[in-house]
Amino acid sequence: MNILNHLAIIMDGNGRWAKNRSLVRTNGHKKGADVVNDIAIYCAKNNIKNLTLYAFSTENWKRPKSEVDFLLNLLLKFIKLKEELFLQNNIRFHTIGDLSPFSNKLKDAIANLKNKTQNNNGLNLILAINYGSQNEITRAVNLALENGYKITEQSIAKHLDSASFGDVDLLIRTGGEQRLSNFLLWQSSYAELAFTPTLWPDFNSKELEEIIAKFKSIHRKFGAI
Numbered sequence: 001m002n003i004l005n006h007l008a009i010i011m012d013g014n015g016r017w018a019k020n021r022s023l024v025r026t027n028g029h030k031k032g033a034d035v036v037n038d039i040a041i042y043c044a045k046n047n048i049k050n051l052t053l054y055a056f057s058t059e060n061w062k063r064p065k066s067e068v069d070f071l072l073n074l075l076l077k078f079i080k081l082k083e084e085l086f087l088q089n090n091i092r093f094h095t096i097g098d099l100s101p102f103s104n105k106l107k108d109a110i111a112n113l114k115n116k117t118q119n120n121n122g123l124n125l126i127l128a129i130n131y132g133s134q135n136e137i138t139r140a141v142n143l144a145l146e147n148g149y150k151i152t153e154q155s156i157a158k159h160l161d162s163a164s165f166g167d168v169d170l171l172i173r174t175g176g177e178q179r180l181s182n183f184l185l186w187q188s189s190y191a192e193l194a195f196t197p198t199l200w201p202d203f204n205s206k207e208l209e210e211i212i213a214k215f216k217s218i219h220r221k222f223g224a225i
């Protein structure tokens with residue numbers, strides 16, 4: 001049976017979920033944020049050590065300003081209002097991605113939740129925000145050079161934002177598209193990939209459980225035989 005140490009999810013399909021109901025796209029994002037609760041609690045209760053969620057990519061700035069503002073505001077609300085979720089379920093909060101363009105209000109809320117949950121030792125919930133894999137790898141290479149390292153696979157891996165969470169074992173994308181969208185490219189070199197047509201707001205822990213059961217039964221070879 002495979003061990004699921006690091007689960008990563010591309011939460012896609014919020015806009016279509018809203019459109020299917022003749023709602024504005026932002027309603028889909030709002031419903032999508034609720035699904036994060038169910039999934040985080042499932043992972044915490046099932047001894048999954050690391051859960052990385054793609055919440056805002058380096059490419060998402062290309063969306064209309066109103067949607068970008070809504071997403072960043074939703075993120076701020078999530079971080080401020082979900083303290084109980086983290087504390088009651090022994091979840092530690094982390095982020096990956098370049099936080100520098102965010103407002104001080106958002107940066108402070110992020111720092112505060114990281115601080116308040118730093119002694120939790122159950123699930124690591126890692127939000128990928130202003131995250132792009134190419135950006136992360138580029139920053140890691142520069143950081144390794146600044147710190148006097150020769151560029152090797154190990155020195156790059158050591159300087160990635162996600163260095164302490166290990167490679168991705170299972171990567172799920174909801175919403176029916178089959179691509180990685182600049183998400184954890186280095187860390188997913190040998191990840192098992194699962195694509196489901198379910199739109200993120202309709203995704204739930206029951207479907208997650210089914211995907212994990214399938215993952216556990218796969219023979220992972222990592223390039224060997």
Ligand code: FPP
Pocket residue numbers: 011012013014015016017029030032033036053054055056057060071074075078127175200
């Ligand atoms: C992709 O759906 C989703 C996003 C770009 C944002 C993901 C955000 C959430 C799930 C909600 C916020 C999460 C937290 C943790 C606060 P899309 O808009 O590309 O959907 P579409 O492909 O149907 O248009």
